[in-house]
Amino acid sequence: MAQIKNNYQFEDMLQKHNLKKTGPRLRVLSMMYSKNTATSQPDLESVMNDIDRVTLYRILNVFEEKGIIHKVFDLNGTANYAVCHSNCQENHHHDEHLHFNCTACKNVYCLNELNMPRLNLPSGFEAQSFTLYASGLCPKCSKKQAAKVN
Amino acid sequence: MAQIKNNYQFEDMLQKHNLKKTGPRLRVLSMMYSKNTATSQPDLESVMNDIDRVTLYRILNVFEEKGIIHKVFDLNGTANYAVCHSNCQENHHHDEHLHFNCTACKNVYCLNELNMPRLNLPSGFEAQSFTLYASGLCPKCSKKQAAKVN
DNA sequence: TTACAAATGCAACAATATTGTATTTAGAAA
């Protein structure tokens, strides 16, 4: 689980970032903090189907700008959003961790505990940030598969 | 440059993969082999604007299936395509290298020479493939920037 | 040369994302 937080803490988060406390924003925050996987845009939209699509896009964008969440594309190129755990600042993210795409359940996991390995690029390339992607089976799905085989 | 190849070689490639030699396919091959960066779908479409959009999508898909090209999403989530250099087979790619996104010129470079570092995942995760993304300045753009500063 | 599967072109549609603007609302100020 990302981090258990209650509604007061979400309100504080919004306040700290000079964002008004609104229902849609609190609900998006609460949903994203309640999961240990990233949230796909389509998923978010179907769960919050009473909130206007455009509003959701704008909430996601402002949260990303503020350093509250970061965007990660899964293997099909669909946008997923996950809470930042790296003390990201406004317009200055540092979410340099592994993103694991489960090919079975399609969930995207942020493996924050895994540091990025240092590596030296070919001469001339100046990297500012790194992200590592992996795909395969997540713990749940690999267990399921093992069970099937038996 | 990916590899200099002439039209006869492209025809051979198609034949080897049991694909008919057609104008659109040869042109796509030729374009992608003439560059050392990946080709974005929008770019491809605007350059080959006399070929139907759907045909281009189908060419890209069949080339990917056959192991001729691989897809890589850039930092904005747009699809880019690059020729495979890892002896990829039909439905079995192994393009595990670094993809460098230049934030200035927006080009995507496949740095095939860079092997993926080994890393151990948290227990339970079973990775089948890895891709590393980096963003920053490519050699050309970092030179330009250095020139400006002076 | 013929025949036919494969490839292309075209039309329709679906999904995702952006822009502009009217309306509503959170929160500051009176």
Add this chain to the structure above:
DNA sequence: TTTCTAAATACAATATTGTTGCATTTGTAA
């Protein structure tokens, strides 16, 4: 508390990217 306003939301229109079905054309094997 009430008033006021910038910020946020809702709604409409449009853009971009990708898919599906089918008619037509074409590469190639016989």
